[in-house]
Amino acid sequence: MRRLPTLCRPSxxxxxxxxxxxxxxxxxLDFNPDGLPCDVANGQACLxxxxxxxxxxxxxxxxxDGALKKDAPxxxxxxxxxxxxxxxxxxxxxxxxxxxxxxxxxxxxCPTGEYCRPTMSTAMFSDGQVHAAQRVTACVPSDNCTPGAxxxxxxxxxxxxxxxxxxxxxxxxCEVTFAATTYRxxxxxxxxxxPRFCQALGPGPGYDxxxxxxxGPTPQAVGSPCGNxxxxxxxxxxxxxxxxxxxxxPLSNVNSCTPGLTPCDLHVNANTLVGYCxxxxxxxx
Numbered sequence: 001m002r003r004l005p006t007l008c009r010p011s012x013x014x015x016x017x018x019x020x021x022x023x024x025x026x027x028x029l030d031f032n033p034d035g036l037p038c039d040v041a042n043g044q045a046c047l048x049x050x051x052x053x054x055x056x057x058x059x060x061x062x063x064x065d066g067a068l069k070k071d072a073p074x075x076x077x078x079x080x081x082x083x084x085x086x087x088x089x090x091x092x093x094x095x096x097x098x099x100x101x102x103x104x105x106x107x108x109x110c111p112t113g114e115y116c117r118p119t120m121s122t123a124m125f126s127d128g129q130v131h132a133a134q135r136v137t138a139c140v141p142s143d144n145c146t147p148g149a150x151x152x153x154x155x156x157x158x159x160x161x162x163x164x165x166x167x168x169x170x171x172x173x174c175e176v177t178f179a180a181t182t183y184r185x186x187x188x189x190x191x192x193x194x195p196r197f198c199q200a201l202g203p204g205p206g207y208d209x210x211x212x213x214x215x216g217p218t219p220q221a222v223g224s225p226c227g228n229x230x231x232x233x234x235x236x237x238x239x240x241x242x243x244x245x246x247x248x249x250p251l252s253n254v255n256s257c258t259p260g261l262t263p264c265d266l267h268v269n270a271n272t273l274v275g276y277c278x279x280x281x282x283x284x285x
Contacts, residue, residue, distance in 0.1 A: 036062045043128050051076050051126055068093050071141075077123045085138050087121040094138040102137045102230035103211075105203040106165030110139035115164035118214075118230045137230070142167035147202070148209060148269060160209040162201040171211035174198035176274045178250040183237045187212035195219070197236045198248070199229045205267035205285045210274075220245045241266065241276050242284065251275040 038044040038052035038060040046052055046062035053063040055073045065078045072093050074086035080093035087094065097116035101107040110116050117140045120133035145151035147163035151170040160173035176198055177184045187196035197215045202208035219235040226232040226240035234245035249256040249263045257263050257277035264283035266274050278284075 033062055034064050034067065038062055051079055053079055070094065075123065076126050078126055085121070085136060086123045087119045087136055087138050088123050088133065089119045089121065090117075090138065090140055094140055097137050097139050099135075099137045099231045100228045102228060103162070103164070103169065103171075103201050103213075104228070105163060105201075110167070112166040113142050114139040115142065115167040115169050117169065143170040144168075145170050148207070160211060162209045162211060163203050163207055165203050169201070171201060171209070172196075174210035174212045176210065176248060176272075181250060181253060181256045183248055185212075185236070187236065190214045192217075195236045197234050197238060199234070199239050200241070200266060200268050201229075206269060208268045210268055210272060222247050239266070239276060241278075246276045246278065249275045249277050 033047045033050055036046070038046055040060055044052035044060060049065055050062040051065065052060055053073070053075050054060050063079045066081055068074050068080050070081070070084060070093050073091060074080055074093050077086050080086050083095070084093040085096050086092070097107070097109040099118070101109040101116040102118045104116060107116050116137055118135055118137050121136050122131050122133050124134065125131045142164070143151060143161070145161035145168050147161050147168055149161050150173070151159045151161040156170045156172055159170045162169045162171050175186045185198045187198055189195050194217050195215045196212040197219065198210050199213045200208040201211045213229055213233060215233045215235060219233050220226055221235060222238055222245055224234070224245045225243060226234055226245050227243055229240035232240070234240050238245045238247055251263055251265060251273060254263060261277040261279055262281040262283060263275045264278040266276050267285060268274060
């Protein structure tokens with residue numbers, strides 16, 4: 001952190017005033033700490049009301065709280081304008097969106113060209129201590145991919161591109177298989193060891209893709225409500241279909257569902273054939 005030159009310390013100011021030295025002192029002092037180098041040797045410390053940012057590789061400068069506009073590179077939430085976030089996995093100032101809008105195609109909570117993405121972040125903490133990442137949801141720019149096609153973004157290698165109506169989202173693709181009636185997918189578990197589940201995302205039947213989403217420590221059981229698959233995730237083997245957690249089933253076996261339920265085609269897209277067990281024999285979409 002920058003130290004005041006000896007002549008500019010309070011004890012010397014009266015002497016400088018008498019000697020006409022105030023002009024010299026103003027030249028020595030930098031009254032605007034914004035943009036000063038961070039004290040990397042001291043935990044990247046800055047003056048009170050400032051924090052360290054890295055707008056480009058190997059560049060560390062002190063930024064005033066609330067100084068950065070939307071889409072500016074950032075490290076911490078406090079660096080962005082009021083009402084904006086800096087999710088760690090995004091690295092720019094973005095607007096938050098409600099979790100109920102996460103991966104909702106055409107959500108009015110995000111402008112055209114953006115979609116509501118769930119992401120993990122520690123950017124709300126600035127005390128220099130180690131904290132567990134927290135889930136936040138924010139409007140992020142469309143990923144550079146073609147809906148329905150594979151994508152290979154820096155964040156999701158080997159993913160699938162979901163159509164968000166006005167934006168595209170690169171997500172972890174899901175593959176569903178059945179051994180007789182035993183369900184299997186490739187979603188595995190998240191970083192905390194909690195299971196993931198396979199969920200259709202997109203604008204609707206025929207245009208969706210299957211993606212692996214975090215089920216969390218207490219996923220919803222079959223038959224439970226799921227207004228949003230991120231806010232109310234279903235257990236593995238289930239999908240949030242028509243706002244209810246419903247079991248996937250092979251369409252090749254008409255007896256694969258429990259008595260009273262009907263196997264229905266999920267109509268994900270032209271390349272994916274998977275069904276679900278519905279309590280409505282008309283199989284609504």
